């Protein structure tokens with residue numbers, strides 16, 4: 259106990275006096291673990307069981323209310339805890355975020371659902387004693403108090419990537435070994451969750467690097483580049499609205515900005531200029547990194563408080579003229595789920611032109627993406643543009659990870675004929691809890707028929723044959739553009755093995771021009787790229803889409819590097835589609 263206290267003080271001092279938290283060595287597998295008593299959320303004192311023969315093992319699992327990996331992983335963790343509690347393993351859930359709100363803790367406790375006590379480590383006693391740096395790190399201790407495993411829960415998630423399902427179940431494998439009285443084959447792996455912000459602050463930077471204050475320097479950058487998504491009701495997993503929000507997430511903010519993962523944007527800036535581009539200037543980056551990895555000063559409050567960030571609107575497209583909802587879909591807790599195809603009649607008695615469409619997932623946790631197609635009434639099938647009809651050929655509206663609503667420029671729109679239906683292609687991914695989904699689409703109609711009609715085409719290559727282990731298998735698809743068109747948007751689509759995607763235009767005179775280059779495609783962010791001005795493409799040009807796939811083990815998202823991969827709908831199959839929205843001239 260004494261040495262623990264001493265080491266806790268040492269950690270604290272190190273944290274205060276150096277930037278790099280050089281704490282004493284983290285307990286290694288094979289060493290005995292002792293922890294000070296702490297309190298669980300319901301105020302019960304929690305101490306590690308000692309000399310209790312009914313306790314065959316202990317699992318300490320770090321989690322948090324807002325880390326996307328912690329959230330995604332929790333259902334599987336809770337299920338494991340239930341299964342192994344019956345065999346004498348005690349589970350403890352620890353939230354090391356000192357600024358977690360009471361509401362967040364209550365919600366987290368509900369999700370832990372009695373599978374073990376939830377400890378809010380307000381002084382980071384366990385966090386520091388165990389030298390845990392990321393939420394989702396798990397530690398497995400055997401019945402005699404010896405650490406047997408520390409690291410990731412399984413191999414499904416890493417920041418920014420995920421496999422459709424885990425291939426290794428590290429914690430479970432460790433528990434099986436411990437219950438059999440053996441040492442686990444794999445005693446240590448790298449934890450994958452969000453960095454934990456140490457409660458103790460490093461010293462303020464020495465001039466001339468200058469002080470960075472939250473209100474004066476940091477808040478304006480967050481407001482401009484982050485709050486759009488990082489506020490309640492939007493897609494960002496944590497709020498970044500206040501000093502406390504940013505302070506709690508500081509370590510993670512420094513990491514995502516340093517690694518240029520946030521704000522999310524994947525186009526190579528060398529080609530094209532984009533209306534919806536995101537990015538920080540070098541100065542903004544440096545401000546965020548210096549503040550988040552420095553003293554995190556709040557600084558003077560502004561004389562006039564900044565206007566509160568507007569709440570997320572229910573519909574970003576404005577009040578829709580028509581909302582259609584799919585009948586309730588039941589999503590099982592686990593397993594592979596085939597696409598659901600659900601047809602919803604529009605009920606329209608006259609033709610309508612749609613200028614904006616927004617899809618709302620009913621059960622966000624399990625809706626991976628949705629593509630919506632128009633089905634023309636029988637007697638008008640001949641009018642249906644072939645490219646809008648065939649699945650994979652082109653879609654009407656979409657909901658893809660990280661994306662905003664579909665909106666088309668003034669004077670253009672998509673046709674929704676009287677008597678038509680919308681066909682929803684729903685891609686669900688199980689998240690450990692059985693759920694019901696009733697996804698909706700909201701549509702805004704043009705007041706009068708627009709001058710030009712927007713169509714969507716999928717330039718695709720179905721003859722995919724990606725060898726096992728290939729790190730850059732290259733495929734190409736082409737579209738011979740027969741008439742002059744204006745391109746309004748691009749959306750490259752591949753699955754987990756997607757590596758890079760380019761749109762190259764061959765002009766009629768043979769000149770080649772790269773229109774869009776996505777050097778590091780990310781399945782988690784299927785962005786739409788909207789050119790600053792619509793791109794003029796003359797008839798007789800050829801649009802080439804060039805994609806690379808990474809089927810090697812180095813691709814952390816790869817579901818199976820040993821498989822030969824072909825075209826298929828499921829995300830462990832592949833697709834190669836270069837969607838374009840365009841109008842004919």
Ligand code: HEC
Pocket residue numbers: 325326327417418419452480483484485486487488493494495507510511514515519520521522536538660782
């Ligand atoms: C377009 C929306 C969007 C914008 C803009 C955005 N984020 Fe995010 N952010 C997300 C989403 C979605 C996730 C969750 C990613 C996941 O689940 O893997 C995320 C995750 C994070 C995380 C958690 C760690 C992680 O990698 O999952 C941090 C920290 C973060 N963002 C900080 C920022 C900061 C700082 C900015 C501004 C400089 C910013 N974000 C801008 C949507 C956004």
